[in-house]
Amino acid sequence: MKHLLSIKNLHVSIKNKDIIKGINLDIDSGQIHAIMGPNGSGKSTLALTLMGHPKYSIQKGQILFEGKDIINLLVDQRARLGMFLALQHPYEIEGVTLRDFLRQSYNSIYSDKHLSPKEFNDLLNQKMKDLNISESFVCRYLNVGFSGGEKKLAETLQMAVLNPKFIILDELDSGLDIDALQNVCKAINKLKELNPKLSILVITHYQRILKFLKPDFVHVMQDGKIIKSGGKELAEELEKIGYKKT
Numbered sequence: 001m002k003h004l005l006s007i008k009n010l011h012v013s014i015k016n017k018d019i020i021k022g023i024n025l026d027i028d029s030g031q032i033h034a035i036m037g038p039n040g041s042g043k044s045t046l047a048l049t050l051m052g053h054p055k056y057s058i059q060k061g062q063i064l065f066e067g068k069d070i071i072n073l074l075v076d077q078r079a080r081l082g083m084f085l086a087l088q089h090p091y092e093i094e095g096v097t098l099r100d101f102l103r104q105s106y107n108s109i110y111s112d113k114h115l116s117p118k119e120f121n122d123l124l125n126q127k128m129k130d131l132n133i134s135e136s137f138v139c140r141y142l143n144v145g146f147s148g149g150e151k152k153l154a155e156t157l158q159m160a161v162l163n164p165k166f167i168i169l170d171e172l173d174s175g176l177d178i179d180a181l182q183n184v185c186k187a188i189n190k191l192k193e194l195n196p197k198l199s200i201l202v203i204t205h206y207q208r209i210l211k212f213l214k215p216d217f218v219h220v221m222q223d224g225k226i227i228k229s230g231g232k233e234l235a236e237e238l239e240k241i242g243y244k245k246t
């Protein structure tokens with residue numbers, strides 16, 4: 001079977017420093033994978049490399065999405081294929097409402113469909129209803145004055161509108177209190193319920209997010225490599241004993 005995402009012997013460096021040192025990982029349609037690991041082990045580097053950040057240079061290996069090597073594709077081309085990265089620190093943009101931002105994003109990803117403001121509003125209203133998001137939320141300027149939880153909810157609404165096949169959540173849980181985390185995870189689970197084929201890569205330090213977004217596989221990353229993989233029980237084990245003894 002063809003994997004949705006297949007990472008083969010990936011080596012990545014930044015400013016001549018090797019960060020990712022041979023990663024292999026296959027993610028199938030509908031699966032949730034979690035990556036845990038100490039600070040500086042290369043988790044964000046992996047996330048940004050998958051999405052095509054130009055700062056990272058691939059020294060060796062392949063990244064296949066639906067069987068096609070995407071290494072030479074730009075970020076927007078990867079987004080059009082159905083990849084999405086939820087940022088740890090989403091940008092604030094004064095003067096651009098969340099609604100306008102979402103419409104522009106939609107129209108650039110789906111340039112063949114190009115929706116009018118009215119058609120887009122119908123689509124957006126449905127997504128807001130699905131995620132239980134109020135009208136006033138999308139009238140605010142993008143992330144300006146949003147709480148940590150609201151920023152993550154805005155990212156989730158963007159996922160709902162763009163309907164990606166694969167999402168990467170890089171420390172979605174950082175800075176969120178338990179209620180905000182539960183709220184955002186509820187919204188993500190709703191997306192998964194509406195689209196069971198959605199695949200998710202959750203990068204986190206804490207097991208608590210994995211109680212809400214239940215992973216099929218957990219991987220431990222250390223010094224640029226995946227040193228251990230297992231089921232969700234591995235996350236519980238890590239939380240108890242730490243990374244050192246794995």
Ligand SMILES: Nc1ncnc2c1ncn2[C@@H]1O[C@H](COP(=O)(O)OP(=O)(O)OP(=O)(O)O)[C@@H](O)[C@H]1O
Nearest residue numbers: 014015017019037038039040041042043044045046
């Ligand atoms: N722009 C950069 N310039 C130099 N080194 C960098 C740069 N970006 C990342 N690195 C280095 O790459 C290594 C991996 O960083 P990365 O952010 O991927 O780790 P991480 O696993 O996401 O850590 P954390 O859990 O703290 O988020 C670190 O040693 C970091 O200093």
Ligand SMILES: [Mg+2]
Nearest residue numbers: 043044045170
């Ligand atoms: Mg990181």
